[in-house]
Amino acid sequence: MSLSSGEIRYCEAIRAKDYALRSFLMTSALPRLIEPSVWLEHLIGIKSALGNLSNDVAFVATLIVKDYLVQRFGITDFDAAGKPQGAAGEDIVARTNDGRRIVGELKTTKPYQPGFGAAQKTAILKDLVRLATATADYRFMFVTDLDAFTTLCKPVFAKRTPGIEIVHLLTGQTFLCEPDAIECPRF
Incomplete structure (x- = not known):
């Protein structure tokens, strides 16, 4: 890369x-x-x-997102350092070579408890709803934690946010949220 x-x-x-x-x-x-x-x-x-280790973790995870998008879509316009970590708005905005828009959110969240803590769940649902309503050809929720990935694959999340693809950055596993989604298998 x-x-x-x-x-x-x-x-x-x-x-x-x-x-x-x-x-x-x-x-x-x-x-x-x-x-x-x-x-x-x-x-x-x-x-x-x-310093702010959380921002550093998010930046390195964004480099993995960049590599994922390059491998999958051949994108060339994404700079992981182009937007400060933690800044408002979509975490990931890129275009495919044929002009299709890609948006994504990155979560380095480790569930506080099974199914996320209340504040975590609220924040993640807010990001998922924003993604689901974004004008884009591809919508992604990138996560770094396997428990977060498994939780986001559950119907309680998947049914609310159709069309969003959940990607676990360390394993490459993906799950497409759909209204009739069946949760992904436990790993």
């Missing part, structure tokens, strides 16, 4: 965070004795080295 200059810069920033974390952990360890102020200082050091 070819990377844009912005994607390369973002990857190098993640590499720098990895180096900063490794360096910090080589010089600092959580002491055996529980001293909250010392433990807090240690945890702040880890947090400082990592």
Whole structure:
């Protein structure tokens, strides 16, 4: 996969965070004795080295989305670094070589409990409904967690959001939501 200059810069920033974390952990360890102020200082050091790890996870997952779309549709116009992680609007917007529009949402959510926690479920349903009503030829919900994928394949989600394809980025498994959907098998 070819990377844009912005994607390369973002990857190098993640590499720098990895180096900063490794360096910090080589010089600092959580002491055996529980001293909250010392433990807090240690945890702040880890947090400082990592910055917003959630955005980094989402960015790397977006690189996998890009590769998926290149392999499946031959897209050439998508830059994973083109939109800040967490920005409003659709996470993924691309066009096929023949001009068909692709939209997608990326979820790095791990279900808080089976079927998602209440706030997780509300947020995911909101994204799915937005996708289902988007003007696009292809609509995707990309997920990084296998439990999230399995949950999204259940009729409670699939029946509400026809036409959306759920893709588990790490296994490549897909599931097309339809009104008469039968949930995907448990893996």
